[in-house]
Amino acid sequence: MTGPARSFRATSFAELDSSFTDAHLAIGNFDGMHRGHQAVLDRVRAAAEADGRPALVLTFEPHPRDVFRPDQPVFRLTSPFAKARIAEALGLDGLVTIAFDRVFASTPADAFVRRVVVDGARARSVAVGWNFHFGAGRSGSPTLLAESGLKNGFGVTVVEPFQDEGGKVISSSRIREELEAGRIADAAGLLGYRWFFEAEVVHGDKRGRTIGYPTANVRLPATAKFAHGIYAVMIEIDGVARPGVASFGRRPTFDNGAAVFETHVFDFAGDLYGKTVVVTPVSYLRPEMRFDSVAALVAQMDQDSAEARAALSALTPLTPLDRVLLTERMTG
Template sequence: MKPLFRDAISASDSRGPLSPQGSVACIGAFDGLHLGHQALVGRAVARARSLGMPAVALSFEPLPREFFAKDAKPPRLMLPRAKLQGLHDLGCDSVGLLRFNAKLASMPAEDFVRDMLVERLRAREVWVGPGFRFGKGRAGDIGLLQAMGQAHGFSAQAIEPVHCGDGERVSSTRIRAALTGGDFDTASRLLGRPYAIGGHVVHGKQLGRTLGYPTANLRFGNKTPALRGIYATWVHGVAEHPWPSVSSFGTRPTVDGLEPLLEAHLFDFAGDLYGRRIEVEFVARLRDEEKFPDLDSLVVQMRRDDAQARAILTLQAPQRASA
């Protein structure tokens, strides 16, 4: 099956079911694909394999909480394309990214079940996370799924909460808080891997090159990142081994930037990375992003950041294989 990129589709859609032979579906925001998400997807994929059916993940873009908080969008852990790839890497045969708009927000939970799960996916099993709610006014829950499943021929179950070593529940909210506070050890435990952001290197204003600190730039679109500041980082995807670097993630206030941009300066690197897909692994937070009175002051601070990041990375090896 090919990946799916579709809006919410009504039962009257003439294109017919996407999974005529039936499917096992899991539903969630899946921001970050942390250990809880991995447990949910893993359960759905295992059941799909045992039944000989495709495993389908349903998620939303933008996330519902982004849609309802347009003026103060909550931080995102992961961009849509990374989420799509991650769900496929976890074993999903298809991924449906449903466009969360006013139409979907106002859809009664019962209609969502009939239109998407019954008519389009022909779901035989539906798996959700603990406390999952959906539909207009968040009226739908596991109880509604189970009741409608009895009438439409599918079963529905919610997995148990996943807890890490300290006994606390794994959640995207907790990961965001850890990242904001520079606690990458906690974020890594909850994610099951170091926190990293990947993408294709894009052209910038080349100011860093002019100042003696060329950078590989990754855009974060119109999403709000969970990080902001200067970091010691490893860059994957430029060589057989991870490359030490110092990265800035923010809006570049000294030069009046607007769009969030991740800028990674690779130490002692020579080469053209434009268009290359890389992944930036965050190791330690050095300082806040700040506005300097002039470029000379900025360069002085960049030298300090460079030295501090080199010292940190000398003592701490990368935690993941190169992308």
């Protein structure tokens, strides 16, 4: 497509200019934008390329479970920012994120199709996953959507469950389990790229600088339940990904307080406070530990740093998508 810049983020179709209408549309929650989701997005991109129209992604915030079961909030894999970045890397033209609340959830299925798909997106075609449901009481199904497409003049593609090399269906819940267990490589295999998150650097206790390891500290939502421990990471600062070693946890040697993600950026000096950084955990090195002395902690940090440097020196893209998301942003 020519015209507007890709990865245009909007909260409604009304925000988009006319060049984004008559689009091919992928609809779903797409938390993770994993290989199964990418199978849906690939169908939309191919349809859009075939007739020169935009390829758009429609998703929802917050996650429906956060609305209906706020006492059991979900560990979110991808924020709207992350979804837009991945959509751009996949060659789609934009991401529309509609606010999801109980009022929106009560919309009848036929009204959802009319307001969102027909009047909002003016979609030429729609692609969804096999388990996509919509409308009040989840009454809308892929079958109902296909029937509505016949009536309203848009095509519907339903993508079957996507299996990994072992024959197991790829799902967001599987990926969460891998991250919670520290199995970073396994999660990346299911995602088709290395998982990442963005956060603002905040002031900490500044203890790291007194022991030779200044860190960029970020606080993550309590729902971010990936494994506590030490990681080799890439941290993107002002558009450039730099190597580092990070600790995620409660600092048992010092205060055993609230969990913080602390990254020591190798060979870097600069004020990062207030900046939004993008962190990609590349390798899980070890669990969080308590040390009897600061000297023992520093000795272990020296070893962790050496292991992180070795792991990152051998970093290669897992997939073409991973190359765009991470390695093309790496500093020389």
